[in-house]
Structure formats: C-alpha cells, structure tokens
Amino acid sequence: MTKPTRRLRTRLLVAMVAIAFGVLVVAALGAAGLARDTSAQDALDDLERQAPTVSRQLDFLGREALAARDNTPAGRRFCLVIARLLRATGGSVVTVDAEGTLREEFGSLLPCSTSGTELVELPRNLEVGDLDTATLLAGHLQRDVKEDTAFVAEPITTVNGLTPVVVLTQRVETRPLGDAGPYLFGTGMFALIVAAAVAAFLARRLTRPIAAMQETAGRIAAGDLSARVATSSRKGRVGPNDELGSLADSIDAMADDLETARGHERAFLLSVSHDLRTPLTSIKGYAEGLADGVIARPDDRARAATVIATEARRLERLVADLLDLARLDTHAFSLAPVPIDARSVVGDAVEGFAPAAEELGVALHLAPGAPVPTNADPERLAQIVANLVENALKYAATSVTVAVVQHDGRIELRVDDDGPGIAESERGRVFERLYTARTTPGRKVGTGIGLAIVHELAVAMGGEATCDPLEAGGTRFVVRLPA
Structure with missing residues (x-):
C-alpha cells in the first residue's frame, strides 16, 4: 500500500477516534451537569420540607421569648433553644x-442578640441582595441556588x-458523580479503546478498495490495459452497490474501453499502413523503372506516369482524411454555411465518382427530384457525400443509388447499396472511429475512415447520421440535416 493511502487511513482513524x-x-459533561442539577433540586426539596417546621418552632419560641421580656432565666432558656x-x-x-x-439582627424581637450572633446573620455564601424581600413580605417561600449553596427563605409571622x-442552606455536591466518577472514567x-479498534477496522476496510483502485489506475497509466480492480482486490469492497463499488466498476469499464480502443487503433494502424504501403510500392516501382530506363517505350512510360499520379492522389486523399479526423477531434475546423441547392451539390459530388464506379x-x-434549397456549407456537404459514396462502392454488388429529399422539415441524404449488409449488432457502431463493421472483404475504395x-460532420452541422437495412438486401445510410 502506498503512502497516500496510509495517510488517508491514518486521517480516518484519527477522525473517528476524535x-x-x-x-x-x-x-x-452532560451527565455531570444533570447530576449537579438533580443534586441541587434534591437539596431544595429537602430544605423546603424542613422550612415550615423550623419556622413554626421559631415562631413559637420567639413568642415565648418575647413574653419573658427581660433578660430573665426563662428568656435566656428560650434563646438557647432557638x-x-x-x-x-x-x-x-x-x-x-x-x-x-433587610435587617441582620434579631434583637428587636428577642432578648438574645448576644447569644450567638452568627445565628442571626446571613450565611457566608449569601448576600442581602440574594433575598427577594417582596416575595418574603407577601408571605411566600423563596428557593434558589447560588454557586454551591442551595437555600430556602421562609417568612415567620410579622411582629411589630x-x-x-428563616434561611436554611445546604451545600450542593460539587462532584455530582461522586464515587461513580472512577467507574465512569474506566x-x-x-469505550474509547473499543471505538479506536472499530475505527481502525473501518478505516482499513474503507481504504483497501481505494488502494486496489490506486494500484489498478497506476498499472493502466503504465500501459497495462488488462488491469482490473475486480482482479486486484474485491475483498476490499465495502458492498456490492456502494459508491466505492460503483467507482471500481467505472474504472474497470474505462479500462475495457481503453483496451478496446487500443485494439481498434492497432487494427486501424495496420490498415492505414497497408493502404500507405500499397500505393508507395507502386509509385516506387514505376519511378525506379522510369529512372533505370527499364520502362522505355512511350506507351509504357505514359502508363507508368498514370499509375504514379493515381496512387499519389490516393495517398493525398488518405492524408487528407487523417487530417480531417484530427481536426474534427480537436474541433479545429470551421463551417461556412451559405444558401445552396443541396441537390446540385450532391449531384456534382456523385458525378465525380462516375469513372471509379464504371x-x-x-x-x-442519382435519384431524380426537385431542387432542395437550404443553408449549409457546400464543401462539407460534398465531403459527406463523397465518403458515403466511397463506402457504398466498396461493398456494392451492382448498384449504388443516391437521393436527396426534404422530409419532416429536414434534408435527408440517402445512399443505398446492394451489398452484403451490416449485422444488426454492429449497426450502432459503424460510425465509431477505428471500427470496421462489415466482415465481408470490400474493394479498395477510399481510406476506410470515411x-x-x-x-462528426453531420453532428457539427446540427444533424445526425444513421444506417438501416434494406428489405431487398444491402444498406441505406441516411444523413439528416436542418433545412
């Protein structure tokens, strides 16, 4: 496994553990906060239960102490009980x-202000402002929590x-989890260790198919188009229908297409090499014969010159077609549409093939018909006609028929031949580059990439190209262009 995949695995592991x-x-934190709130509420409830009893007792003792009046032994006893x-x-x-x-003395009510003054003052954690005097004067109980102290204030009967x-306080537990803390920590x-183990397993399971795809992509980039993710590592698949599985299938499909394209490219190069070698051999042979004086008679020299010129034109057409294919691939071509009679342009192109057909x-x-006015590039239209006629002459048995008509608001160019036809399974690929659909050997006409x-030209001109079988046998190629 490569370092990038390891880094990805590490990042996934760290992220999951984090x-x-x-x-x-x-x-x-949530449990601690909830426990503290629960502890505070329990303390307040406990104080609230105690407050009425304490206030009633203080009310009784206070009245008895007031009844004693002077600093008598009875009064002091009541103060001591309080x-x-x-x-x-x-x-x-x-x-x-x-x-x-708020007044922090009890002496105006009881003759015992010196008997433990800390008992008639607010607890150390509370301040005067913490008590709601309006609520207390109305005779209502006040309960609240300040920091770590819960308190309840209960008013007693008003006197003079x-x-x-009465202010009762209780400390709220600052360690709400208490003895359960170590247990919860453990x-x-x-749980964290288990999570880390699960995260490591998932990170490895997620990155394994990525590593397999990375390995396959590297092999494909190095030229091994037979490499497939399916044979590299299917154990790393997270599932048959997940995103990583779809990505692996896409890589395999891409490799299949590249391998098929390479096979077609090799076949195409072999075909082009043969097409180049044949005219070059003829040109070289006749040129050497003329140079060596082997071809001496005037009629033989004229025939040799004719062959050289014919084969040179064939080479020129092959090179032109290859250049056109390259331009179409890079969109480095232009269209110059002008008002034309499509039938006239098609007729001129067909007439140029009369000697070859003969x-x-x-x-x-050329099927008879009325003029077909349209707005198109005449040179590109003639190029389409030439390539279709060349293909038809290559496979036709006895005849080729060309027609141009207006149909359903579009212009249709039809080229029929009575050749062996094209298998239904191959009709969808006849316009693919580097693909040869007909297995029957054809005549040496054209370049084979027409x-x-x-x-490409039909699509660039806003139309389409199709092929269909003829009932009587043979094939019909149709190019539909905007009218």
Missing part, C-alpha cells in the same frame, strides 16, 4: 421591615412591623 472521544466528553435549633438545621434568621429593608425570615476509557462495374445513380468523418 469523534468518539468528543462524544464521550460531551456525554460526561440557637440550638438553628445550629441543628444549619439555618439563620434575618428580619425584613415594612419598607422591605418586622418579619423574621468505562469511558474502555471501372468497378457498379451502376451509380464513416467516422461523416458522423
């Missing part, structure tokens, strides 16, 4: 006057315009 760790941290009660409940007492002012308030670490013993006909040029 996500798992983050989930654990969030869950732990102090013990407040210490036992962890509470304190403050008073609120009629104006809502002053309202004593459980979290175990030499081959094939009857070449149909690909026909298709």
Whole structure:
C-alpha cells in the first residue's frame, strides 16, 4: 500500500477516534451537569420540607421569648433553644421591615442578640441582595441556588412591623458523580479503546478498495490495459452497490474501453499502413523503372506516369482524411454555411465518382427530384457525400443509388447499396472511429475512415447520421440535416 493511502487511513482513524472521544466528553459533561442539577433540586426539596417546621418552632419560641421580656432565666432558656435549633438545621434568621429593608439582627424581637450572633446573620455564601424581600413580605417561600449553596427563605409571622425570615442552606455536591466518577472514567476509557479498534477496522476496510483502485489506475497509466480492480482486490469492497463499488466498476469499464480502443487503433494502424504501403510500392516501382530506363517505350512510360499520379492522389486523399479526423477531434475546423441547392451539390459530388464506379462495374445513380434549397456549407456537404459514396462502392454488388429529399422539415441524404449488409449488432457502431463493421472483404475504395468523418460532420452541422437495412438486401445510410 502506498503512502497516500496510509495517510488517508491514518486521517480516518484519527477522525473517528476524535469523534468518539468528543462524544464521550460531551456525554460526561452532560451527565455531570444533570447530576449537579438533580443534586441541587434534591437539596431544595429537602430544605423546603424542613422550612415550615423550623419556622413554626421559631415562631413559637420567639413568642415565648418575647413574653419573658427581660433578660430573665426563662428568656435566656428560650434563646438557647432557638440557637440550638438553628445550629441543628444549619439555618439563620434575618428580619425584613415594612419598607422591605433587610435587617441582620434579631434583637428587636428577642432578648438574645448576644447569644450567638452568627445565628442571626446571613450565611457566608449569601448576600442581602440574594433575598427577594417582596416575595418574603407577601408571605411566600423563596428557593434558589447560588454557586454551591442551595437555600430556602421562609417568612415567620410579622411582629411589630418586622418579619423574621428563616434561611436554611445546604451545600450542593460539587462532584455530582461522586464515587461513580472512577467507574465512569474506566468505562469511558474502555469505550474509547473499543471505538479506536472499530475505527481502525473501518478505516482499513474503507481504504483497501481505494488502494486496489490506486494500484489498478497506476498499472493502466503504465500501459497495462488488462488491469482490473475486480482482479486486484474485491475483498476490499465495502458492498456490492456502494459508491466505492460503483467507482471500481467505472474504472474497470474505462479500462475495457481503453483496451478496446487500443485494439481498434492497432487494427486501424495496420490498415492505414497497408493502404500507405500499397500505393508507395507502386509509385516506387514505376519511378525506379522510369529512372533505370527499364520502362522505355512511350506507351509504357505514359502508363507508368498514370499509375504514379493515381496512387499519389490516393495517398493525398488518405492524408487528407487523417487530417480531417484530427481536426474534427480537436474541433479545429470551421463551417461556412451559405444558401445552396443541396441537390446540385450532391449531384456534382456523385458525378465525380462516375469513372471509379464504371471501372468497378457498379451502376451509380442519382435519384431524380426537385431542387432542395437550404443553408449549409457546400464543401462539407460534398465531403459527406463523397465518403458515403466511397463506402457504398466498396461493398456494392451492382448498384449504388443516391437521393436527396426534404422530409419532416429536414434534408435527408440517402445512399443505398446492394451489398452484403451490416449485422444488426454492429449497426450502432459503424460510425465509431477505428471500427470496421462489415466482415465481408470490400474493394479498395477510399481510406476506410470515411464513416467516422461523416458522423462528426453531420453532428457539427446540427444533424445526425444513421444506417438501416434494406428489405431487398444491402444498406441505406441516411444523413439528416436542418433545412
């Protein structure tokens, strides 16, 4: 496996573990917060249950202490009981006057202000502003939490315009998880280890097919078009229908197309090499004969010159077709549409093949018809006709018929031959480059790449090219162009 794949696997592993760790941290914080809120609510509920009892007892004791009046032994005993009660409940007492002012003394109500002054002051964590005097004067209980202290304030019966308030406090657990913390930590670490193991497994499973595809792509780039992901590693597939599987299938399909194209390219190069070698051999032979004086008679010299000229034109046409194919492939060509009579252009192109058809013993006909006005590039239209007629002459048995008509608002150029026809399974590929559909050997006419040029030109001119079988046998090629 290459380093890029390892880096991807490492990134996936780190990302998955980080996500798992983050989930654990969030869950732990959430659990701690929930536990603390629950602890605070429990403390408030407990204090709220205690407050009425404590306030009633203080109310009773306070009235008895006031009844004693002076600093008598009975009054001091009541103050001592009050102090013990407040210490036992962890509470304190403050008073609120009629104006809502909080007063931190109990001496105006009881003769015991010196008996434990800490009991008649607010707890250290609370301040005057923490108490809602309006609520307390209305006779309602106040409950709240400040930092780590839960408190409940319960008003007692108002005496002489002053309202004593019992304030009970309870510390809220700052470690809400308590003894469960180490257990939860151990459980979290175990879960993190399991998550890391699962992440490593998934990262390996996800990157294995990527590594296989990377290896296959490298082999294809190096020229091994037989390489396939299917044979490299199907064990790495996450599933038969997942995205990675589709990508692997696409790479295999691309390799199939490239391998097929290379086979066609080789066949094409062999064909072109043969087509180049044949005229070159004739030209070389006759040229050497003329140079050596072997061909001396005037009629033989004239015949040799004719052969050389004919084969040179054949070479010229082959080179021109190859250049046209290259231009069409790069779109480095232009169209110059002008108003024309399509029938006249087609007729001139067909007439140019009359000598070749006569030499081959094939009857070449242009079907009669009315003029067909249109707006098109006459040179490109003539090139389409020439390539279709060349292909028909190559396979026709006795005749080739060309027709141009207007049909359904379009111009149709039809070229019929009475040759062996094309198999149905191959008709869809006859216009592909480097593809030869007919297995029956044809005559040496044209370059063999004309149909690909026909298709490219037809599409460039806004039309299409098709081929269909004829009922009587043979093939009909049709080019449809905008009218």
